[in-house]
Amino acid sequence: MADEVILLDFWPSPFGIRVRIALAEKGIKYEYIEEDLMSMKKSPLLLGMNPVHKKSPVLIHNGKPICESLIAVQYIDEVWNDRSPLLPSDPYQRSQALFWAVYVDNKIYAILRNICVKKGEEQEVAKKEFIETLKLLEGQLGDKSYFGGDKFGYVDISLIPFYGRFKAVEIFGNIDIESECPKFIVWAKRCMKIESVFKSLPDQDKLYEFIVEMRKKLGIE
Incomplete structure (x- = not known):
């Protein structure tokens, strides 16, 4: 069955x-x-x-x-372990992938939301933390194509969905992400060429309009 x-x-x-x-x-x-x-x-x-x-x-x-x-x-x-693995088989490498995925989980969404829906000092704090976080992730990425090495995997999957919100972040936060974190953007664009990624992520314009509506509901617009 x-x-x-x-x-x-x-x-x-x-x-x-x-x-x-x-x-x-x-x-x-x-x-x-x-x-x-x-x-x-x-x-x-x-x-x-x-x-x-x-x-x-x-x-x-x-x-x-x-x-x-x-x-x-x-x-x-x-x-479905008989198909393309997402996590490393080596116990240490696996532990590191799990660590960085949890780090992304604990940091990125809240920061992006604060940039998009907060104003004044709260937004400025979120903007500073956002760039610091991306720079830390750039350091972890290093010269590798993906966070696990040459193959798209678990940490990449945990992080790339947030790229769809970058247009909204740049507009509402007045940030040029590529000039601040060019290596991160190169990684993101590399991921977006993967079929499973570009077919799963909504268009950035559509996500921007969604966030505009969310701001209206929160009384920000």
Whole structure:
């Protein structure tokens, strides 16, 4: 019997994009169910599958839910381990990939959100932290093509979905990211040439319009 794979997701979510990229990298067919989180009307399926956090994405494999995007990507890699690996097999290299993915999880989304929806000193603090974070990631990338070496993998999947929001960050934060962190942008453009990435990331203009609407809802515009 074939695996039943369902993804509960919200189209602009960088966390959901991670799971979409991982599924595409493995060539896994799945049913996509859109959750309209802007309306705050969460489906009974989402609430039933993720009763703790009540948020997407949720990967459902043969009726069993896997919550949190980094866990879902790791699960995909381990279950479909006969296909292109996303995590290193070496225990130390694997630990480093997990570390940097968690670092991205803990830092990037909150910083980008603060640049886009805050003003004044709070925004300035977020802008400074954003550039510092990208420079740190550039140092970790070094001269490698991808964070794990020559092959697109787990850390890249954890980070590249946020690239879709860079247009909004540059406009609302008045930042020229490429002039500040050119190596990071080269890496991002390299990732965007990968089929699983460019087919999974929404257009930057579409994401910019989404953030404009979000700002209006928050009373910023």
